[in-house]
Amino acid sequence: MTSVFSTVSGRVRGRAEDRGVVAVLGIPYAEPPFGADRFREPRPRRAWEGIRDCVEYGPISPQSAQLPGAPNWAPCDEDILSLNVWTTAREPGAGDGPLPVLVWIHGGAYTFGSSAQPDFDGTALARAGLVVVTLNYRVGFEGFGHVPPDGTHFCPPNRGLLDQIAALEWVRDNITSFGGDPGNVTLAGQSAGATSVACLMAMDGARGLFRRAIAHSAVGPVFAPELAEHFTRKVAAEAGITATQAGLAAASPQALVQASDAAVEAYRQEPRTGHLSWDPVIFGPVADGHLLRADPLDLIAAGAAPDIDLLVCHTTQEYWLMDAVGSCVEATNEEELARFAADFGLPDSLTAGYRRLVPEATVREIQLAVYGDLSFGEYSNRLADAHARTGGRTFLSRFARQRGGSGPGVYAWHCADIPFAFGNLAAESVQFLIGGPPTPADHRLSDRIVAAWAGFAARGEPGWEPVDDASPDAIRVWGTADPDRGPDFWRHGATLRALWSGFTYRPEQP
Template sequence: MYETSAGRVRGRAPVDGVVAVLGIPYAQPPFGANRFRAPRPRTPWSGVRECTEFGPIPPQSAELPGAPSWSPGDEDVLTLNVWAPIDGNGPLPVLVWIHGGAYTFGSSAQPDFDGTALARTGLVVVTLNYRLGFEGFGHVPADACPPNRGLLDQIAALEWVRDNIAAFGGVPDNVTLAGQSAGATSAVCLMAMDGARGLFRRVIAHSAVGPVFAPVLAEQVTTRVAAAGTPVAREALAGVPPQALVRASDAVVAEYRKDPGSGQLHWDPVIYGPVADGHLLRDDPLHLIAAGAARDVDLLVCHTTEEYWLMDAVGSTCEVPTDERLHRFAADFGLPAPLVDGYRALMPGASPYDLHLAVYGDLMFGEYSSRLAEAHTAAGGRAFLSRFDRRSGGVRAWHCADVPFAFGNVDHESVRFLIGGAAPTAGDRALADRMTAAWAGFAATGDPGWAPGGGEVRVWGTPDRAAASGHWRDGAAVRALWDSYTYRPARS
């Protein structure tokens, strides 16, 4: 049993020397009078709260393998989970995980985020839910409804960790914030936000995706959502049931996908995300980090070498059968004229579609991640860069494939698709051990096992290798193609 600021909690019976305490509320339910507001402190409860099951997940339409689905009426969605060794020697470093999912789907209850294996390395592991979609990131035209509510939820969870994690054997001033995809960019945003200052010492960002939204895009999306199946004036959105906003959001995504004239959102209609509002988040975090906003926070960056092939595998990409479509894609994103031809030279015989997947994956994840590490180093911070390139036996090193390895959960049936469809090999399990050890070392001391700066890049694989061992992505050629490209907050 554990004492928290809101009351006592009791978790599951220990497994492999680790206790899991699940579904602990860290803020009031964000509905009713609290809807679209900043998170509010949790009202204390009496007695002992049984925390043996994950809490309800935030409103969304996704149904993910092995994870619970959202049910309309579930409101107590701002919860977190703690995995703690029962025989830890002394206070332990803490790792806090923010899940990805395009700021629209996912939860802390996904099996690949089980913290047991990481906790066995000597960490206290925390995973959390936060508001997604319109609830967390939609523009609400009211003074009392701040932007970036999902980020504010994450800050509230970190404040809970600061105030309560010692009861679980964790060190409140040795916290590492980690995330993947939208969760990685959330963590990087928090690095650069004044409101999160002092709540963590280090950040792990796997496949950070950029850039964030400009306010004009957030307002544009809200106008379309308010008109799509709701329909109401934007000022009346607080009275619309969450399930109606989820349906309207899905309808807007479908509209963008069908409209080739809709610019960047036609190609991958992620319609919600952090907004560079000039106050809570002053600019894209890449620019803020380059200006030294977080030079006192250590940063560990990783991206996969074939990020966008996952989107092809799950059927969420656009058709790009011709060079004409490929160049239309490049024009919509303002890519440098020689860039596509440069990829073609590096990928002889590749189809326009495969070129599109390679360029889009690097645009959204690979190049953005690399620039984060470089900008942080140039600003005086410590940054470690790595890539995930497990591609043996025809398996692709695509988006999300690295997460089960870093968590040490490659044997879980629900992650089989992410890691290539076959049962993990002994080499895969050894890779998972190396990646969990790197996370544990970084969280404990700031040392993942290789040198900071651009001099050494760890390439995770079976086996690991040096970054200059011959793969076309390892050299400077790909990076040079992006030299003249500038990331700016997205406007369309």
């Protein structure tokens, strides 16, 4: 098996992994987005001479997060637009034809995360017959902050999405050398990565770059331009600079990271900031009317991508993770629960409906259930509904695996499904997510989800029926026989969804 591959920019050398897989890590797909290129569209990577050793992950985007098992960002890191490839390809011409390709976009509230997290190692999926690509893109202000025009230069919004398109273009132009089929690409992501996938499904700039999509726990809606401008003024004030292109460009990436963190904390400490006081996220895709014309849910409902197969999943207890890590302000009584609902524009009947479904649930449990469904569960389901109604082949699943009993317990919470989908349950860094070392039942569940992803990426067939008029309830539920932990509102799936029938997602306003 070869470990040297040719790209349009030059040759790269990877490293051997387990059981015939080669990992080629930290391949640059665009120029470093700093200096004169800061806040601009990504530029193609210049060619290099000789063979470039690609055996370590590349630097990550500016951020303050320090995630288990992943590298931290350092202010000197600039070559951040890189990707990683896992393949079982042999010498050209020695195989049985090109392999299907899966491209992964990480989540992290558009503010943190990277392709180097241990959860996203592509070895198991490569052994399942895929060429796997994971990528870094600009997050935080560098990727999604609004930069006002100055009359000379235009700094596009949604730069993080433009980075993702550039990575997909790299896949189109180079993946054949790694044994992959550029005509059979599946784009996958979770949380912010899942909504990135939905955005790219609806963006003209990504047209033709992938034929299938996997969206786990898509979060919505996207921002209105006025909200992005509002957050820029807030971040600039925290940084002590003017909210102009010149002022923002003069501030270091580290200064904008620190100012962004300060802005989030200020929103969290001030109840009068409405929904931003509960668990503020200040960066995300912007419905700018040009690059991204509207919220992807509306665009997909209007038939933006009927030719793309879609697999949607969400967990049944999404927001319990945010409670565990302390990011969500707690509603401790009925008055605070009512304020929570009002701050998000939810009808009074919604929380009452959740209480009727699970009468024994506490105020906190109702808040977490509503918050998780508002942010992830209902939005994800509406993406599936909208795509199916416009003729797109759509598959729907839910991740319900919990762990109770006498050991460390976990819910079916946000992010817990991803180590199962990548087959990376043994990584020490994921044990918090899955509640300790995996059991034999966990490994069997992971094998089934890996096979579903591989089947969907290869043939558009994950192993169950698509959602359509004949099979409106064709939903695969992923779980094990572990004891239940916490209230499971999703046992009342159809009734639960009916509670949301009067709610409409709109791009977030200031």
